[in-house]
Amino acid sequence: MSTGTTAKGExxxxxxxxxxxxxxxxxxxxxGSDLDPGQRPALRPMTAEAVAxxxxxxxxxxxxxxxxxxxxxxxxxxxxxxxxxxxAIRRETLRDLDGYLSRLAAQLESRxxxxxxxxxxxxxxxxxGRIATDHGVTLVAKxxxxxxxxxxxxxxxxxxGIDVVETDLGEYIAQVAGERPSHIVGxxxxxxxxDVTDLFSQLNGDPLPPDPDVLASYARExxxxxxxxxxxxxCGVNFAAADTGTLVVVSNEGNVxxxxxxxxxxxxxxxxxxxxxxxxxIGTLVPLLCTAANKEFTTAYxxxxxxxxxxxxxxxxxxFHCVIFDNGRTALLGTPEEEILACIRCGNxxxxxxxxxxxxxxxAYGTTYGGPVGAVLSPLLGEATRDRDLPFxxxxxxxxxxxxxxxxxxxxxxxxxxxxxxxxxxRGVESFGWTLWxxxxxxxxxxxxxxxxxxxxxxxxxxxxxxxxxVVRLWASGRTVPDVxxxxxxxxxxxxxxGGSPEGEDR
Amino acid sequence: xxxxxxxxxxxxxxxxxxRVADLAACRAVVAELVGTSRALVDEIPxxxxxDLVPPKDPWDAEVGISEAFSAAADAGAVALVQAAGxxxxxxxxxxxxxxxxxxxxxxxxxxxxVDDVAAxxxxxxxxxxxxGASRSGDIExxxxxxxxxxxxxxxxxxx
Ligand code: SF4
Numbered sequence: 001m002s003t004g005t006t007a008k009g010e011x012x013x014x015x016x017x018x019x020x021x022x023x024x025x026x027x028x029x030x031x032g033s034d035l036d037p038g039q040r041p042a043l044r045p046m047t048a049e050a051v052a053x054x055x056x057x058x059x060x061x062x063x064x065x066x067x068x069x070x071x072x073x074x075x076x077x078x079x080x081x082x083x084x085x086x087x088a089i090r091r092e093t094l095r096d097l098d099g100y101l102s103r104l105a106a107q108l109e110s111r112x113x114x115x116x117x118x119x120x121x122x123x124x125x126x127x128x129g130r131i132a133t134d135h136g137v138t139l140v141a142k143x144x145x146x147x148x149x150x151x152x153x154x155x156x157x158x159x160x161g162i163d164v165v166e167t168d169l170g171e172y173i174a175q176v177a178g179e180r181p182s183h184i185v186g187x188x189x190x191x192x193x194x195d196v197t198d199l200f201s202q203l204n205g206d207p208l209p210p211d212p213d214v215l216a217s218y219a220r221e222x223x224x225x226x227x228x229x230x231x232x233x234x235c236g237v238n239f240a241a242a243d244t245g246t247l248v249v250v251s252n253e254g255n256v257x258x259x260x261x262x263x264x265x266x267x268x269x270x271x272x273x274x275x276x277x278x279x280x281x282i283g284t285l286v287p288l289l290c291t292a293a294n295k296e297f298t299t300a301y302x303x304x305x306x307x308x309x310x311x312x313x314x315x316x317x318x319x320f321h322c323v324i325f326d327n328g329r330t331a332l333l334g335t336p337e338e339e340i341l342a343c344i345r346c347g348n349x350x351x352x353x354x355x356x357x358x359x360x361x362x363x364a365y366g367t368t369y370g371g372p373v374g375a376v377l378s379p380l381l382g383e384a385t386r387d388r389d390l391p392f393x394x395x396x397x398x399x400x401x402x403x404x405x406x407x408x409x410x411x412x413x414x415x416x417x418x419x420x421x422x423x424x425x426x427r428g429v430e431s432f433g434w435t436l437w438x439x440x441x442x443x444x445x446x447x448x449x450x451x452x453x454x455x456x457x458x459x460x461x462x463x464x465x466x467x468x469x470x471v472v473r474l475w476a477s478g479r480t481v482p483d484v485x486x487x488x489x490x491x492x493x494x495x496x497x498x499g500g501s502p503e504g505e506d507r
Numbered sequence: 508x509x510x511x512x513x514x515x516x517x518x519x520x521x522x523x524x525x526r527v528a529d530l531a532a533c534r535a536v537v538a539e540l541v542g543t544s545r546a547l548v549d550e551i552p553x554x555x556x557x558d559l560v561p562p563k564d565p566w567d568a569e570v571g572i573s574e575a576f577s578a579a580a581d582a583g584a585v586a587l588v589q590a591a592g593x594x595x596x597x598x599x600x601x602x603x604x605x606x607x608x609x610x611x612x613x614x615x616x617x618x619x620x621v622d623d624v625a626a627x628x629x630x631x632x633x634x635x636x637x638x639g640a641s642r643s644g645d646i647e648x649x650x651x652x653x654x655x656x657x658x659x660x661x662x663x664x665x666x
Binding site: 255 | 591617622630638642645654656
């Protein structure tokens with residue numbers, strides 16, 4: 001199958017990535033695909049840059065529309081039933097994750113699939129790298145997979161001298177731009193039609209018209225050459241059925257089927273929680289995923305893979321590997337955080353989230369997964385020492401939990417994540433301040449003393465100055481310093497309050 | 508009942524539907540749809556004797572013809588089992604895909620179709636469930652047809 005377009009004896013190289021050196025990359029460091037895990041900038045400057053970015057207003061508008069269309073949190077009766085069943089199947093899996101994984105591995109092996117069960121992200125990417133180098137692979141056609149993003153697979157294979165090409169249109173757009181996917185399901189959602197036109201025109205070296213059909217055809221022809229020439233395919237997994245050893249991948253474009261059937265070598269990459277008890281469960285989980293992700297009953301394709309090519313078959317992988325990695329997940333079992341392992345990666349919580357929409361997508365979370373699911377999951381992955389502050393990218397509105405098809409209490413997990421973060425912080429000035437405050441306000445006399453002090457301070461120091469004092473400044477950035485000159489007075493009704501502070505008062 | 512709702516659902520997804528009484532009529536419809544196009548044809552019991560032109564390179568095929576193992580009315584979906592006589596390329600490489608579905612194979616629900624597939628022992632190396640033509644909404648949600656797979660899908664219901 002890997003005859004390719006190259007001359008005999010020549011190593012196949014990517015056609016789709018030709019001209020990528022012509023693309024000028026102006027994106028911020030935190031949206032780049034080369035951002036080292038755990039090396040993201042501090043949350044505050046990163047998010048400030050994101051909300052001020054040129055063109056973010058248009059992205060926000062598009063996300064608002066998608067949010068209204070999809071993530072309303074209102075489930076029709078038949079959808080609610082599906083949701084109940086899906087949530088139950090995912091919890092059933094988590095109750096015996098290891099048992100189902102063992103069954104899955106045994107089934108896969110009995111069908112000739114070579115299974116690699118590894119712990120860390122590094123081990124996972126190295127396992128795939130070894131398979132590629134053992135076979136002298138120079139060109140890999142890849143279908144969309146957040147798991148491969150998480151383990152930094154493309155960057156690793158590239159350092160081994162291998163061309164890796166993303167074949168999902170959105171993912172290809174992101175790859176050419178040098179960016180990470182900005183949404184779990186829509187990797188290039190942050191880009192406008194014009195952005196894609198400019199990008200592909202640079203890649204092409206000649207202007208292309210801003211017509212989605214033309215742009216897609218351009219990508220199709222280039223990617224088709226790579227499907228044909230690739231010696232190895234890499235795909236992700238949506239569901240892995242333990243009873244039959246079947247890997248299930250959903251897609252709309254048909255690239256998964258290409259990647260999983262035309263190259264002679266296939267590697268499927270999955271984190272442990274993708275396992276499900278029975279193949280029959282996709283009768284619930286596929287419509288639930290597709291309804292939540294895209295408001296469609298099913299995608300155009302569901303690709304079921306149960307082993308390597310058998311005698312007489314003329315396509316499908318001759319050699320089939322499955323890499324199953326953990327990266328911190330099984331440590332969550334038995335804790336309240338294990339709930340996040342029920343996630344089926346529909347991306348609906350992302351659309352539902354006002355913080356995600358305001359930031360113009362998931363890049364400004366500085367991690368593989370953005371939005372509510374990312375703010376919960378990212379801090380728990382790996383050695384669980386990074387990105388612990390992400391739960392603060394949340395308004396606690398609770399929309400994500402309503403939008404989640406498998407009923408993960410995302411809002412509770414975000415609150416818990418904040419508490420964990422606080423508990424982990426060294427006791428600094430702020431906590432000393434709170435201790436002092438609770439000491440003072442515990443007795444009436446001291447409470448009255450603070451009130452008088454505040455009034456005097458409020459009259460002596462103008463509010464503008466107050467907000468610039470050393471400790472207060474930290475607290476006051478992003479907040480409005482209240483007028484304290486009447487501190488402790490009984491409220492006089494909304495309209496009665498005159499002489500509002502120049503800084504403005506709470507609405 | 509479910510044949511009618513299957514057809515309605517297919518049409519709603521932009522899939523062309525032909526309804527024929529028997530295999531002889533099916534052969535005639537397929538022959539007409541294919542014309543002189545280069546075709547990849549799976550082994551379909553009862554549908555032999557089609558006089559079609561094979562492509563030199565499968566990547567240059569213009570039409571592919573396969574038979575559904577099972578189908579679901581509510582999803583407008585067909586399940587194709589991949590095996591020796593039915594490779595994956597047939598439904599994938601050509602821009603036009605024709606699927607023959609026997610009426611008796613049509614189930615009411617996606618779940619019933621999945622149950623049919625899950626009951627296969629041993630599981631086939633590959634099953635492709637198809638619901639509509641290849642599509643993408645990755646450029647500002649504008650719908651693009653025939654992204655990597657077929658742009659045109661025709662289902663011929665027999666019986
Ligand atoms: S947490 Fe729920 S809503 Fe968010 S991606 Fe996962 S399944 Fe979807």
